[in-house]
Amino acid sequence: MxxxxxxxxxxxxxxxxxxxxxxxxxxxxxxxxxxxxxxxxxxxxxxxxxxxxxxxxxxxxxxxxxxxxxxxxxxxxxxxxxxxxxxxxxxxxxxxxxxxxxxxxxxxxxxxxxxxxxxxxxxxxxxxxxxxxxxxxxxxxxxxxxxxxxxxxxxxxxxxxxxxxxxxxxxxxxxxxxxxxxxxxxxxxxxxxxxxxxxxxxxxxGGARPPATGAPAAPPAIFTGGEAVSAKALEQANLVFLLPSVGVSDPDYFALRLFAEILGGGMASRLFQEAREKRGLAYAVDAYSETYADQGVLGVFAGCAAKDAVELAKVAAGEIAGLGQSVGEAELARAKAQLKGAMFMMRESPLARAEQTAAQLLLFDRPLPPAEIAAGIEAVRPADLARLGAAMCASGRAAVSVLGPRQAGPAAQAFTRALFARA
The missing domain is CATH 3.30.830.10 (Metalloenzyme, LuxS/M16 peptidase-like)
Structure with a gap:
């Protein structure tokens, strides 16, 4: 320790x-x-x-x-x-x-x-x-x-x-x-x-002194959501979909990490299999979570042909909604193994380990033992992911950005309409 x-x-x-x-x-x-x-x-x-x-x-x-x-x-x-x-x-x-x-x-x-x-x-x-x-x-x-x-x-x-x-x-x-x-x-x-x-x-x-004027405080973050569409002469359309979720100190933090892993964390993920392998809509498609002290986001990124952007947006919305409704024990177990594997592999790098420990001290005022993190990952149940997914879909808020040929622009509205119509 x-x-x-x-x-x-x-x-x-x-x-x-x-x-x-x-x-x-x-x-x-x-x-x-x-x-x-x-x-x-x-x-x-x-x-x-x-x-x-x-x-x-x-x-x-x-x-x-x-x-x-x-x-x-x-x-x-x-x-x-x-x-x-x-x-x-x-x-x-x-x-x-x-x-x-x-x-x-x-x-x-x-x-x-x-x-x-x-x-x-x-x-x-x-x-x-x-x-x-x-x-x-x-x-x-x-x-x-x-x-x-x-x-x-x-x-x-x-x-x-x-x-x-x-x-x-x-x-x-x-x-x-x-x-x-x-x-x-x-x-x-x-x-x-x-x-x-x-x-x-x-x-x-040991000789460092506090600032004379006092230290600044970070204002609370409010996820407002919206659309950002920019037409640009590119070969591909670039798409990002964000949904508001929990922060790093929330009890559902590991549920969010596992949700992103199942959704688009690897080649066995739902998005990779549906959007790329079955439909051929994109070469690059993945999901991720970005967490801050008080809140976070679930994100999806994809690069695709402009003509496929609307369909890809609908597929992403469908997979998010579907995962929020049903998670299999086998895919949850696979996601847990992947997340724990990434954690322990990272701990073999001194730099990653030093950075991680510093971040834990700043967030939790103590280092988190690997066994505690692994236990937190293992404690997540399908019902936790379903609850988290339902909350994100019911929020009515999303941030969508589309950059590329003009034909891809409608993908922004296609995502929000497809996702929130299902909520």
Missing amino acids: AAVHRLTNGVRVVCDPIPGLETAALCVVAGRGARYEDGARSGWSHLLEHMVFKGAGARSAMEIVEAIEAQGGQINAATGYERTSFQVRCLTGGLDLGSAVLADLVLAPRMDAGDLAREKQVVGQEIAEAADTPDDLVFEMAQAAAYGDQPLGRSILGTTGSIASADPTSLSDWRACLYDPQSLVVSAAGAVDEAALLALAERDF
């Missing part, structure tokens, strides 16, 4: 040794991200993640990556709606440097005006690239349709207008709020010693 400690300033430290490894992963995870932004600061958390790599502590941008790579390590970062993570993978003995570098990134980045101007250009190119990538853009369209002008409805990247307003001082103030020590978790897994990790965390993160 991973051991958890709390420094006097609130930073939590978790150590999860994995015997027999010659590598370790160290993550510094802040329990805040793009969901904590107002409209004027949309994209600032992601911009900040870029900026800290331009120079931090006594190291320049080049010296940061050179120092890690010279010891055979790798360094990376990611911004999400509810968390921001900085990660180092290293060989045995590399945690000392890794901890020092990550502490500089999180607590002592330089905020040079010239670097910021250049990085705004880089992020602007990233925004443009996402807009030019259909299977990225269609998900952003669906997210906006689901949550409107709430933080969860806005792109994590922000807009060129919103990031333009950031200056070194305001971005530094945002860093202090975002990476408040009360929200920080230092998590290590792999070839790591608990006493050594705790000493490094105290050395590098």
Whole structure:
């Protein structure tokens, strides 16, 4: 079981040794991200993640990556709606440097005006690239349709207008709020010693101080739903269907994960068999769940010929409704095996394990033992999936995005009409 400690300033430290490894992963995870932004600061958390790599502590941008790579390590970062993570993978003995570098990134980045101007250009190119990538853009369209002008409805990247307003001082103030020590978790897994990790965390993160202005709070999310249809000259239509569901702390969380697995999680799933194997409507079709602290969504993505988009939308609606009415014991058992298999396979990666443990600490204030998670998965019954499916179908709310040839546009209304007429 991973051991958890709390420094006097609130930073939590978790150590999860994995015997027999010659590598370790160290993550510094802040329990805040793009969901904590107002409209004027949309994209600032992601911009900040870029900026800290331009120079931090006594190291320049080049010296940061050179120092890690010279010891055979790798360094990376990611911004999400509810968390921001900085990660180092290293060989045995590399945690000392890794901890020092990550502490500089999180607590002592330089905020040079010239670097910021250049990085705004880089992020602007990233925004443009996402807009030019259909299977990225269609998900952003669906997210906006689901949550409107709430933080969860806005792109994590922000807009060129919103990031333009950031200056070194305001971005530094945002860093202090975002990476408040009360929200920080230092998590290590792999070839790591608990006493050594705790000493490094105290050395590098024990001096972190809370922001002078107080930390921001995330507003409650309201799934409003709607349609987003954009005609574009593409070879395929890209479709996303979202339904409101439960959050990660809800008792039905595992029911949602299993619902998505049965619906479209693999080659034996209902959508794959019906839409692709039997009807040949799509090459790519899958279902997934996206969960936040307080709520989540069931999602379906598909890419198909424009002429097949309406029929595919009806098939997706039919499979969701059908799964909500009847789930077989055999397919539920298969889904449980798949979900547990994915969980245990992930735990063989030190980086995934360190990230998962940090997320659990931020959400539940404790690591969740694998046996407890497995028991939660096994406890789900067909009646739980039926209840969850009925609730989603009875909500009367969906977010649908369609991107591609004009002929595919009616798929949005076809989905909602087919699904809610069955409720």
